[in-house]
Amino acid sequence: MDKFDVVIVGGGTAGLLLARELSKQKHKVLILDRKKNLLEFSFNTLGSFLNLEQFGLSHNVVAQDIDTIVLHSKRVKRSIKSDLYILDKKQVHVEILEGIDNNYATIKTGINIKEIQTDVKGNFIAVVDQKNEKYTGKLFVDASGTNGILSKKVGLIPKKTQLATGVEYNVRYLGNHSKMYLLIGKVYQGGYGWIFPLKNQRAIIGFGTFDEKIVKDLKNRLHKILELPQIKKLVLKDNDKVEGGSIPITPVLEKFICNNLVCVGDCVSQVNPIVGEGYKFIFEAAIMASKAIDSALKNDNLDFLKNYETDWKNRFLANYQRSKRAQERFFKYSQNSLLMDYVLLISKLYPDARAIRSLSGEYGLETHNK
Structure with a gap:
């Protein structure tokens, strides 16, 4: 031994x-x-502000370079310029x-x-x-x-432990390959969604929730999101392979x-x-x-x-x-599309750099560019 x-x-x-x-x-x-x-x-991909060199990784781990994050509530969109990656976890x-x-x-x-x-x-x-x-x-x-x-x-x-759980599909992508989307508000079935572009006109579209009451219905709710007009302009589901997982929110x-x-x-x-x-x-x-x-x-x-x-x-x-x-406020706001529209509208008064510090979790710190 x-x-x-x-x-x-x-x-x-x-x-x-x-x-x-x-x-x-x-x-x-x-x-x-x-x-x-x-x-x-x-889950095979994730959006990340990771500094590759800091951790000894090459650009080969990148599934797609992103230069814009689009926050999308029911009636309001905000585009934020930022350098980040969609990573290939494998x-x-x-x-x-x-x-x-x-x-x-x-x-x-x-x-x-x-x-x-x-x-x-x-x-x-x-x-x-x-x-x-x-x-x-x-x-x-x-x-x-x-x-x-x-x-x-x-x-x-x-x-x-309390978990946030999500499901996602790899779909055909009709949008701009350098833009990723974060979908927020009650219109997104009481949770939050994401679209991560990949290479070869593909993307990952997913739906997640913090609410234990709707975890068992995640797949059906994602299907309803796929039928929203603004989403149909961006992705086309062409397979039935669903993936999923959880992260802790303790x-x-x-x-x-x-x-x-x-x-x-x-x-x-x-x-x-x-x-x-x-x-x-x-x-x-x-x-x-x-x-x-x-x-x-x-x-x-x-x-x-x-x-x-x-x-x-x-x-x-x-x-x-x-x-x-901020997470606790988001839980509350995400159940009200009008309130989320208002929050996103107000956010346009703040510069992109401030928004990126919040999204990256680096409050009060300068984010690292690639």
């Missing part, structure tokens, strides 16, 4: 980026994931996997964690899978997404450490509340966590893990708290 410096539960965005950084620092890392294929996703993960040093990192798939073993001080000493195979390490990381396999066990996040958290357990990503609700797109924020959190873990291992001192929480709070806490308040 091998003993690792770090055992990471979850081979998604957070887990893989963290493993890449730790393997570069020559720490022995084990990644465990319940999926058999790490390149299968519920290619993002391919590049991260290629950056992992296999001399120091081991990946095991098809692993379901059934038991967690701790010592008398409450430190994790091992996780055990469905075949009773034990995996031991000095430090453990929960990067298991909304499952929160370890974070829920130690009480860092509630066992039942309260803003500040604690990600419990003894020798470090949590990164959706398992501790690190998606920005107003943005929905988690890559940019989870990547930054994973980098912070990697630095703290590196220091803790080199100094054989768990106190260094606290640097991760401190760095995250300094970078994100105020923005996340403000984003959470």
Whole structure:
């Protein structure tokens, strides 16, 4: 039985980026994931303000360059100029996997964690899978997404979390390939919608909601959106393959450490509340966590893990708290088309730069251009 410096539960965005950084620092890392294929996703694309170079990614991960965001309520449209991307999630993960040093990192798939073993001080000493195979390490990381396999066990996040859930189709696109659309207001079936252009006259159209009462009806509501005249001018549904997934919308958290357990990503609700797109924020959190873990291992001192929480709070806490308040207002406004029309109309009084800071979750900060 091998003993690792770090055992990471979850081979998604957070887990893989963290493993890449730790393997570069020559720490022995084990990644465990319940999926058999790490390149299968519920959603295959996302809109992002990610700075590719900052995280060692090439332009090959981009499904489409975007220069305009169109906010569309029932009667009002606002176009905002901005540089961002529609990302190909599969290619993002391919590049991260290629950056992992296999001399120091081991990946095991098809692993379901059934038991967690701790010592008398409450430190994790091992996780055990469905075949009773034990995996031991000095430090453990929960990067298991909304499952929160370890974070829920130690009480860092509630066992039942509130989720925003969405469905989408890959459709024929009739609009401008450099424009993406965000659809808001009651006319969009009590939730919110998006159109993400892709290459070859294709696009992703999706519908999501925060309301648990209408989650089971998502597909039918998306079909109704597809029949709206303004939407029919932009997309043409030509297949029945539907995809879907969820992101957490829990309260803003500040604690990600419990003894020798470090949590990164959706398992501790690190998606920005107003943005929905988690890559940019989870990547930054994973980098912070990697630095703290590196220091803790080199100094054989768990106190260094606290640097991760401190760095995250300094970078994100105020923005996340403000984003959470904005998210709660949006829940309320999205149920009233007239009110959403008014809000969007008033927003035209503010410059594009301010709107982009809000949409990107970077209140009070300059956004990074490509």
